Amino acid sequence: MSQPDRTILPARTIIENAYVATVDAAGTEHVSGHVVVEGTDIVAVGAGSAPASWSAGASVTRIDASGHLLTPGLVNTHHHLYQWLTRGIAQDAILFDWLTALYPTWARITADTVGPGALGGLAVGALSGCSTMADHHYVFPRGGGDILGSIVDAAATLGVRLHGTRGSMDLGASQGGLPPDFAVETTAAALQACADAVADFHDPSRSSMVRIAIAPCSPFSVTSDLLREAAVLARSLPGSVRLHTHGSETVEEDAFCLERFGRTPTQYLEDLGWLGDDVWMAHCVHLDEPAIARFAATGTGVAHCPSSNARLAAGIAPIPQLLAAGVPVGLGVDGSASNESGELGTEIRMSVLVNRLRGGAQAMSGRDGLRIATMGGARVLGRSGEIGSIEVGKLADLALWKVDGVAHAGIVDPVAALTLGSQPPLALLLVNGREVVREGELVRVSSGEVARGVSRAVSALLG
Numbered sequence: 472m473s474q475p476d477r478t479i480l481p482a483r484t485i486i487e488n489a490y491v492a493t494v495d496a497a498g499t500e501h502v503s504g505h506v507v508v509e510g511t512d513i514v515a516v517g518a519g520s521a522p523a524s525w526s527a528g529a530s531v532t533r534i535d536a537s538g539h540l541l542t543p544g545l546v547n548t549h550h551h552l553y554q555w556l557t558r559g560i561a562q563d564a565i566l567f568d569w570l571t572a573l574y575p576t577w578a579r580i581t582a583d584t585v586g587p588g589a590l591g592g593l594a595v596g597a598l599s600g601c602s603t604m605a606d607h608h609y610v611f612p613r614g615g616g617d618i619l620g621s622i623v624d625a626a627a628t629l630g631v632r633l634h635g636t637r638g639s640m641d642l643g644a645s646q647g648g649l650p651p652d653f654a655v656e657t658t659a660a661a662l663q664a665c666a667d668a669v670a671d672f673h674d675p676s677r678s679s680m681v682r683i684a685i686a687p688c689s690p691f692s693v694t695s696d697l698l699r700e701a702a703v704l705a706r707s708l709p710g711s712v713r714l715h716t717h718g719s720e721t722v723e724e725d726a727f728c729l730e731r732f733g734r735t736p737t738q739y740l741e742d743l744g745w746l747g748d749d750v751w752m753a754h755c756v757h758l759d760e761p762a763i764a765r766f767a768a769t770g771t772g773v774a775h776c777p778s779s780n781a782r783l784a785a786g787i788a789p790i791p792q793l794l795a796a797g798v799p800v801g802l803g804v805d806g807s808a809s810n811e812s813g814e815l816g817t818e819i820r821m822s823v824l825v826n827r828l829r830g831g832a833q834a835m836s837g838r839d840g841l842r843i844a845t846m847g848g849a850r851v852l853g854r855s856g857e858i859g860s861i862e863v864g865k866l867a868d869l870a871l872w873k874v875d876g877v878a879h880a881g882i883v884d885p886v887a888a889l890t891l892g893s894q895p896p897l898a899l900l901l902v903n904g905r906e907v908v909r910e911g912e913l914v915r916v917s918s919g920e921v922a923r924g925v926s927r928a929v930s931a932l933l934g
Contacts, residue, residue: 544602546848574892602867609638801848837890
């Protein structure tokens with residue numbers, strides 16, 4: 472388990488002269504504004520330069536952010552970091568065929584390979600403006616070591632906020648599931664491992680850098696017993712432990728549930744206790760109107776993964792309809808083996824464009840995309856009171872984007888530079904008030920070292 476970060480906090484950081492998109496409830500924006508950070512917290516936000524009173528004191532860092540856009544740090548609500556090791560495989564497959572091709576390789580992962588892979592995936596996420604990342608890990612080969620611990624350590628090394636999960640699969644092919652039998656656990660072992668993971672790593676405190684959710688993989692890889700008991704377990708544990716799984720990702724999943732259970736995925740999961748404001752599901756591409764209504768009524772969240780859905784030809788999720796119904800919606804990259812980019816910043820643009828393809832030019836605005844990438848994600852992860860917007864009293868998770876360079880200079884709307892244009896260079900990423908990225912470079916670890924570690928891990932796994 473990683474050691475606590477003992478980095479000395481700056482007494483005060485003042486960022487001023489930026490275009491500030493707060494993503495608060497009113498959508499407040501300042502054409503030239505300031506944000507003041509003290510320790511881990513935002514203590515002032517407003518138009519113009521910061522009042523002179525904030526400059527008093529010996530330990531003040533001032534940042535002139537002219538020509539920059541300041542947003543909340545982005546929130547990735549769904550990833551599979553271990554898949555950073557298997558990018559570029561089965562490039563033209565739908566989900567079930569893609570999984571079948573990759574399960575044998577994933578069954579050989581260990582903590583020694585997953586750790587460097589996770590660091591690579593997290594680093595690329597951070598360089599795309601992501602301050603908080605949710606990882607769904609569900610493959611635990613026998614003898615693989617402390618895989619979840621290696622992911623927690625990678626996040627601590629980089630300095631990003633992690634919502635890790637202890638996932639699981641117990642429905643092998645011999646029982647009618649999709650994964651091969653060698654890739655699954657017993658139900659009892661999975662449940663015990665979930666409880667242990669929460670005890671080892673989950674921190675429910677306000678400024679927590681690590682929280683753990685319980686996350687059986689999917690209806691086609693998990694038994695009804697495991698789903699039911701996992702929900703009971705999570706709700707019996709202290710610390711507001713959340714639940715996560717895949718749902719309604721493909722037409723093949725719908726057919727599987729209808730044939731095996733006589734229910735749609737949403738009906739099946741609700742029967743097992745898997746709708747509620749402590750649950751979020753990835754993809755949700757094939758939700759019908761009754762399912763959307765049930766998600767809205769129960770507060771169940773959705774992780775929208777547009778690039779992965781396109782890569783695997785799963786379809787376009789009904790995001791405008793979900794938002795109109797009041798469903799919490801966040802943005803996700805999904806596993807990097809089905810989204811070789813792994814950049815959450817570019818997913819904002821992708822989300823806006825694919826939803827316009829489905830619903831027309833006004834189906835989703837760029838600011839809608841920014842909101843689901845920030846405040847929407849915070850809501851999905853149960854942290855809307857702490858992160859996701861630039862407001863006094865919230866944690867200082869901030870992304871500062873350079874929008875006066877050759878790719879964006881002169882754009883009439885700086886927010887559109889991020890939401891509709893190419894991703895702007897990231898000048899600064901703060902998490903809990905601490906620097907993670909500065910001028911497009913990782914602060915706490917060398918990008919070259921991360922890359923070399925990934926290459927070695929890939930060689931070890933695939934060789």
